Amino acid sequence: MAEQRIATRADDYAQWYQDICHHAELAEAAGVVRGCMVIRPHGFAIWEKMQADLDRRFKATGHKNACFPLLIPMSFINKEAEHVEGFAPELAIVTRAGGKELEEPYAIRPTSETIIGHFFAKWIDSWRDLPLLINQWANVMRWELRTRLFLRTGEFLWQEGHTAHANPEESKEEVVRMLQVYRDFCHEIMAMPVIRGIKTESERFAGAVETRCIEALMQDGKALQAGTSHDLGQNFGKAFDVTFQNQDGERDFVWQTSWGVSTRLVGALVMSHSDDDGLVVPPRLAPIHVAIVPIFRKDEERVAVVEAAHRVAAELRDDGLTVEVDDRDDMRPGAKYFEWERKGVPVRLEIGPRDLQENAVMAKMRVAELDERGRAVKLKLPMEGIGIAVGELLDTFQKELFDRAQARLDESTVLIDSWDDFESTFADGKSRFVYAHWDGTAETEAAIKAETKATIRCIPYAEDAPEGVGEPGTCIKSGKPSAQRVLFARNY
RNA sequence: CGGGGCGUGGCUCAGCUUGGUAGAGCGCUGCGUUCGGGUCGCAGAGGUCGGAGGUUCGAAUCCUCUCGCCCCGACCA
Known part of the structure; x- marks a missing residue:
């Protein structure tokens, strides 16, 4: 690899x-x-x-x-x-x-x-x-x-x-x-x-x-x-x-x-x-929901920790989750962390001697807050009821990913009324979701595409678009009457 | 299809300008050491340089053609 x-x-x-x-x-x-x-x-x-x-x-x-x-x-x-x-x-x-x-x-x-x-x-x-x-x-x-x-x-x-x-x-x-x-x-x-x-x-x-x-x-x-x-x-x-x-x-x-x-x-x-660390997959599509990384130093620790990891895995599998116990002994934990994160596994559980003593496991979400020292925040979960706790983490994560994507969509969405603003929005290969007025003709559509590479992605449903998008106005390019705003963007 | 970049061990690349039959890092194998955010050491395996043709005593290096990949464009649910 x-x-x-x-x-x-x-x-x-x-x-x-x-x-x-x-x-x-x-x-x-x-x-x-x-x-x-x-x-x-x-x-x-x-x-x-x-x-x-x-x-x-x-x-x-x-x-x-x-x-x-x-x-x-x-x-x-x-x-x-x-x-x-x-x-x-x-x-x-x-x-x-x-x-x-x-x-x-x-x-x-x-x-x-x-x-x-x-x-x-x-x-x-x-x-x-x-x-x-x-x-x-x-x-x-x-x-x-x-x-x-x-x-x-x-x-x-x-x-x-x-x-x-x-x-x-x-x-x-x-x-x-x-x-x-x-x-x-x-x-x-x-x-x-x-x-x-x-x-x-x-x-x-x-x-x-x-x-x-x-x-x-x-x-x-x-x-x-x-x-x-x-x-x-x-x-x-x-x-x-x-x-x-x-x-x-x-x-x-x-x-x-x-x-x-x-x-x-x-x-x-x-x-x-996904982010710069690798793939991010929402739990409902994740091929692997949970990766468990056992942490150990000595052989006797290893036995106990790996056994606990498999016990937790079995409980999570009972709840319908797909779980990998990463008990490879030729790899350090840090290397395993990076690998599972690259592959987008939503939750990683770490189980080490300290956790066994406290009857707990450490959980790290694929997308996590950073603490004041810039390190990913990990959660301590009691071993008791681990299945329910992980299930809740996954549900929350699924929702957070949607909210994050929705926030990104909102931030990247603009209503534009001047041609100058329109052009600069799409200058230098940039793109956003731009709602602007269009006169309804293929000629204007083509002219806008030729000048900015932006195309009309769709005439949006009113309930999916920002307020005011359905109101009439004048075409951003031709100045002719427009029935409503349409969605412009560069596209794949 | 036009413009540009690229193709060398599993991966990422150096070597090519100034031809002399291959290097690095990672990965891999073995042993040991390590193991809470990419361990370290020793030993080892592995490529004929995308393909074809040409120039040459000699080609990864030069030329021609060809296949494929990436980027930009054109094109495209």
Whole structure:
């Protein structure tokens, strides 16, 4: 294991991000496959926890999992005009198989609207077949020109929900509902506050009539789109002839939705909570909740201390926690501390001879206050009731991480009314969450992007944005009337 | 895809300008010593320098091509 330093966020944010991925053993560039990554066990464990919770939420909202082919006939992709245009440049295409040229090439799925549309057409006949609520956990491939671990990789893991409905009201409800599911997941599980909103036309998903999204603030002030929920209207229904007979006996095309989150969320997690000491993971996603480090000097101490450590571990495991007893004897405690902190374990317990005497253990939270001498504060917990105490620490920590992220979001959020202020906010690669007026035109949006690199992340939900954002005004760039402020930021 | 940087033991890098077939630190193995915030000592294993081609008596060092990684940009749910 390398023992190099982690770059600081202040010195080199991009390097820091890479260092976290490396030191916490989340992932590494595959190298042998361009733009693709290997998700290592510790990173994958976080993704599995995300999956488990999201899957539960999808099922609770009536969705069923299914799995469609990885390869999609090119003709399918070509059926929806905007969809082709949006995805054609980043397709990887299979032209040979079984030792000969294929009659029709297959695209490796960049997303599955088309092939799922094909099967929806087979499965749906009557209004009684609707709504059809399907989710797929899968890998997809998009040949991106510039990749970054988790944030944008050639291949990534995700879930894609695909639903079909009998009328536009129901599909709209679905779009809103699933965005809410994502929002709740981000808040409750990832401890990451997000802003819900609607994408402008130019940021919309290729083939959708409306795209909703959740946008999260990263520690460098940039925005990360953490999830999307698309109202596809009848676009794919028409392209794939997905029709049904309604209650009046008339044939109509279904109204569809699609929605997804990906392994990008792991990147969002890193950039929401981690610090210059390494990864920080909220307890609800932590692959390891507690690391116990036994402290000893002599052999007889060692026996007693390690035995106590395992006893505590057993009690915590009974409470459903994942616990590591770090009884490696070729490593000093300090080195172990650094290792577990790099990997983002929320709580570390230290048990030494002194603690045994006092029938207590020392606890150190992954993010801790410093005392007057600049050392991390440790808590003394009685051995009696240790399970309850640690459970409370984890609950508190989960909440503190959210509060910390929310405070960071609040601090980084500004309302701006002058173009000069707007430009300087985004000067020199800087970014914040800026609410400003916009005249609603794609031209102005493009002009602002060209001059400042800031894009409209979304037209926010009123309840997620600061007060006054919903009021009319004049466009910061053109001076024309604006219905409300929109969220600007640089983005990943 | 444009501009820039880089690719040398597991990791991070030095060596390259001024060609002479490889070095350091960390990690790893063994023994001992240590162990409440990155122990110390001794002994040892491990690379042919991303790949291909060329120049040369001789290439990690020079040239060409190529693959990959990182940064900026363009592009992109």
